[in-house]
Amino acid sequence: MTYSGFRVFTQGLTGNKGWTKAWRQPDPKTEYDIVIIGGGGHGLSTAYYLAKNHGLKNIAVLEKGYLGGGNVGRNTTIVRANYFLQGNSEFYSHSLKLWEGLESELNYNVMHSQRGLINLFHSDGQRDAFARRGNAMLAQGDDAELLDREGVRKILPYLDYDQARFPIYGGLYHRRGGSARHDAVAWGFARGADRRGVDLIQNCEVTGIDVANGKVTGVQTTRGPIRAKKVAMVAAGRSSQVAAMAGMRLPIESHILQAFVTEGLKPVIDHVISFGMGHFYISQSDKGGLVFGGDLDFYASYAARGNLPMVEHVMEAGMTLMPMIGRAKVLRSWGGIMDMSPDGSPIIDKTHIDGLFVNCGWNYGGFKAVPASGWCLAHLMATGEPHPVAAKFRLDRFRTGRNIMDEEGTGSQHNLH
Amino acid sequence: MTQSHRIPGKGLMIDRTRPVRFTFDGKGYEGFAGDSVASALLANGERLIGRSFKYHRPRGVMAAGSEDPNSLIEVHENGQQTPNVRGTMQEIFEGLDARSQNHVGPLNFDLMAVNDLLAPFFSAGFYYKTFMWPRAFWEKLYEPAIRRAAGLGRLSGKHDMGLYEKAFAFCDLLVIGAGPAGLMAALTAARAGAEVILADEDRRMGGRLLADQPEVDGQNGADWAASVVAELAAMPNVTLMTRTTVTGVYDDGTFGALERVSLHRAPGEAPRECFWRIHAKRALLTAGALERPIAHPDNDRPGVMLASGLVGQMGKFGVNPGKVVIFSNNDSGLHTARSLTAQGIEIAAYVDPRPLPVTEEFPVYAEAEVVGTRGRLGLKDVSIRHKGGTSVIAARTLALSGGWNPTMHLACHLNGRPEWSPELAAFVAKPGMVPGMSVSGSAAGFMSTRAALLDGHQKAAAALIELGLSVPEISVPESEDRPWAISPLWAVDAGGRAWLDFANDVTTKDVKLAAQEGYSSVEHMKRYTTQGMAPDQGKTSNVSALAVLAEATGKGIPATGTTTYRPPFIPVSIASMGAGGRGEGFAPQRLLTSDAKTRAMKAPMIEAGLWYRPSYFPRAGETDWRTAADREVLTVREHVGVCDVSTLGKIDVQGADAARFLDFVYTNTMSTLKPGRVRYGLMLREDGMVMDDGTCARVAEDHFVVTTTTSGAGQVMRHMDFVHQAFCADWDVRMISVTEAWAQFAIAGPKAKAVLATLGEMPSLPFMGCADVTIGGVKGRLFRISFSGEEGYEVAVPTRFGTALFDHLVATAEGMEGCAYGMEALNALRVEKGFITHAEIHGRVTADDVGLGKMVSAKKDCIGKAASQRPGLFEDREQLVGLMPVNQGETLSAGAHLYNEKDPAQREFNQGYVTSVAPSPTMGCWLGLGFLKNGRARYGEVIRLDDGLRGRKVLVEVCNPVFFDPEGGRMRD
């Protein structure tokens, strides 16, 4: 059923009785051409683009819990294309372009809102680094503007310009940056994939990956064995466990990233603001809650919850940057499990097992990658060749030292995140 | 008439001798000291207190505590305002300015209430299906309209300058909630000598003993509670924390708690709130239970309350509800009807879906349901469907009791999942969900007062045994021990809209629609309908909503399960958890000994890590930084300059194996350094990239002083500690930071030696030499090193003498046509010399990239060596080069990219980027350092610096990064 304002109107007149299911709830078949492990944003978009771009039909997405139950449903929903290292730059640029057409592509309002993202800087050195970034964005064909302190003040008059511990020197303004409604992205891709014949199978945990003679042959699940010609591991947050089923060790450590949302407030923050010095970023959802977060809790964890030191650090950063939010009350907090790769950049690649693919290592930034990640993994799986914008996301780059993409410059080794 | 709805003689919490005046929406009201805004308004006959989120329906007070979904108000003071305050929690004080929120026009005529008429089109998730066309309308039209309509209260937009604090506390046993179980538990543990913290949300302890006031130990339960509290207050091992809500459970017995310190008073000196971090060896969750409403058509009008809310408002504040209808599916509703009758309240009807073979003093409608209400701004009557048909009964208050949900949220904060209890028709905690914490009293499903008292005692006794303490003899008082039964009824099927989530306007229809459309897991339903996401966090609606979902999907409640309970239990202000962060408090400030003098010289200060350093020292007539910096640079080159360099990290390394150790952490060899000499050192991370650089001075055979960059000091110390402790802990080497112990100043320029001579007899040092010296009778250290390219010395004295030495050096230099110089000049001087800083060693470069590949000694292992030799790190790399404008007058900018002259500024053509620039008065043009593909082979080539961000395109010549005095003759003798 196609969604539209007119349909909402006619359904409203008839008691909303006619809305049909957004996706089927099929039982798994015994065999598929392609099995995707993980029904999060990346897995769902991979299935969608395999069907849409490559005309493939016989596909299953296997989800341990419910669709979109991982990080795609628990993040701060920032969508941007402001990376500066080659490899990342072209990929996120491509992703943002896909975002810009996602509503009509999916016939689902994901509420992608390009309200503008401002990265603040607090020293000459940081300004230089952001200038380099901004020039990389321009060179990639994306938008960037360098604001001085007064330029920032015009847009964000409520920041504390007088007494913040790290005074605001200016900001890098990315007008096409913004946010989206996270659940809707998962649901939109799920509905789109389902409409193209993909079987979305919930409550189906993969318990084993079958390999024979160096080639993948299928998976074992809690709902029985499923044969498959190709299998993709798209399970950020559990990547290491899934890969271990295929005997692989990944360059991944799992960490907690907390985020917070306040009670609903009338509009007060109209942009996405990133305060790198305090590891703090914030925006306001359409529903009115301030959505914000900070840095990792900094310890390996699968608990999907964090601890107070980072909670307090994030709140203190908010108070030093914009004390006007002090009386907003935090309503909910949550912790997502981040696939941290050594250099902070992702992996979309084949593995040493024929027919087995891996998509992992999204660090803090997987949400905005959802469309392009699926697009590129689908391309790789369908054609056997990496998509040009994801060609540098190789699994072996750490071993060889080739094309390491350490945007933060903190070190391409796990303990220096 | 003022306080017309007050029952004479009732109301434990109010002091009738102390009237308090406050305003609500600008209208003056009188209440009594101890009233909440909600109780005071109710006592004045006001039932309408706010508007709902989506449909803007009129809403009144439902509860008496923090779970109230409706009574959200703004509290204003001195131009500042606090949104989304629960009227049930805000105590009134003289002059309190409370206002309703989320309406356009007056509260009783909200223009946004038109949404209510459009409700058929605003079904759950409708916005996912529309507003998609045309694309450009989303940000311009649809989204702004949605945003304006959404949200509840308003922030002022002004800095919150209120005082907040955070604090730590420790105890053996934390008791959360001071109702019957909590009081009994605290008493038991306190008498055993345990260190006890008893925390309660209310300002007076007693919990529901203060509301329905059952008899305990032969006296009014509230009096019994007061006597227990008095005993506890007198014990040194007990801390009583009132107005304190435990908000979250974290690992290893850590609890977050919010204390509302002074919100009940007009603003003053005391903190508004305090956020506590409590570490408890054991904890007892005795937070009681929260009543839930029953979803029936139009169950959201002002005047519809939870039965417990009504009992609380009556018992604590003496609120007179007028004529009451009670709709209940469990025995506590019936008890309430009897209790109210006994207090003289007229029960117009008691409605219960169960067959009830009882005869009461009030009309009982058994096997009956409420199917509707009327009254636009306040309840007028209630429609009851019963065996004999439908009756309409006039009432001012409708009290709902749909059963009780134990308040076990905190027990679920460590990912534990509660289990369904069919007897209670509620979720209860399982043992062990939080290590060291047990749940007791009605929070654990013990519904009678006597059972709660007994359970509190027993659970406390168990905790005492775990703590190794003996359990005291204590008699648990007698109290009511009524049986309790419930027959679940979640929603009345009678058409119309029946509210589950009052705060977010989620009705049973919305939940059913979610199921119909396949959003049938409880998480999907919550997210699709937004149920439970309002300020009340679904406290009164979660269980009912999932029960309605379970019915719609046919899965049953246990299989449907709950959503995840996460902190905080109640909303907590950002300011309280971020207390201390505002303004300068976010990070310590580190001040140089030269700070006061520098500021007196009007130098603008800039941040360098946590330090503050001067940017430049302006002189009369110098209108911009450039003039001052150029002068300072030329002064250093021609005369002499003085600069405070104490921010550099200094680490003292001693021991017989010190040299061996430094060989391991630096790429180059330090063991061959002679005492009295200094060597430049490069340090890699284990991933092969440059981590830091600095100098290494051998002050004695087994004693080195190494320097780090300002920002790298902490990381380098940690790193050296790691290498030492992990790989060579048995070596004779010890390290300690001496950064703070020494004030160190650079003296640079042709007259440096002359300045030095004024300090007394100084040794004549060769370039890269060091020595102990005595300056004015004070021991000091002298290094002959240069970051400027001129003859340079750094002289260090104990920090207490730093101010005096700086004053002397500046005065002396100025007497020789010299000056103090700041960071701008320092930067220009080092760029002229091609010296790198963290602008170049930004974490992604190898030693080879910066032209120091030869410094990685082939003769020994060092940290980072193996990884630095990976093949990919020698292919197609960008290498450090110098950049000079072809046209000397042009300005260079850091952050610009590099392209071949004819190539467009597109990623595919990128050749590199610029890391540092400086105007060089020495060379007469701007200079740049940058990284260029295969750059060392391209000296002499002309390329384009492209800074699209600032609209700058400059042709530059690639050159050796050492622009000035490449032979280094000026630094040496």
Added chain:
Amino acid sequence: MIDLIAKPAVSGLPVSHGGCTLSAFDAGPVTSIAPYPGRDLSAVLPFPAPGTVSDYQSGRLIWAGRDMAFLTGVAAPDLSGLAAVTDQSDGWVWALLEGASVEAVLARLCPLDLRLRSFAVGSSARSMLQHLPILLVRTGPESFQIASFRSMAGTLVHELEIAIKGVAARASL
């Protein structure tokens, strides 16, 4: 001949509110002593166990971290070959916090259990005070010595003063 005048690490003290007083004090010479692996110093001085303070001549040896103690108040003896020794007299700012509410004040800033039962007179600890690194010594039931990095003296005083005032203001409620 240059005459260097010493400047104290902190100014503006003492401050006092609600019976709690923060003042500066002179710890005298401070020397870090870090024994090399396997060395026994007991013939020379009583190296303190972690978390403790021992007496040495007229001064004190304060445990100050892994394999390290600060000798305060007296000059260090010769420990050549036994321990690394550095002069820390100028590296630290020392303050004394006294009064009935000291525990409450420190509870606002320091994540340690400093109740007398857990942190007796004569205990020492390395910890943090808000975001500052500190060395803490309990010198009495109602008195603590606090040392932090000298360059952070202003922040140390600022943080403590806010906490002292906040605790004092509660008395008015």
Added chain:
Amino acid sequence: MRIPCPCCGDRDRREYTYYGAADFLDRPAEDAGLEAWDNYLHLRDNPAGVTRDLWYHDPCQSWVEVERNTVTHEVLSTRFVSAKAGASA
């Protein structure tokens, strides 16, 4: 979260800096080859369960190896990393 420091006792997590899996203690020889160094620097078991990792107790400057559970956050044991190298404490 609280972690016992072997010399300071039970301390709040906020006093520690994290440093990843204890694999980092097993440093290969300089010439061990790309695979060995890749294993050491990058590849991780990353278990959902008991793990050993490295924490620096900033106040006392001790490096501590912590055995703990990544799912429950329970800390099972701690020791100085130097205990392995065979000296000091």
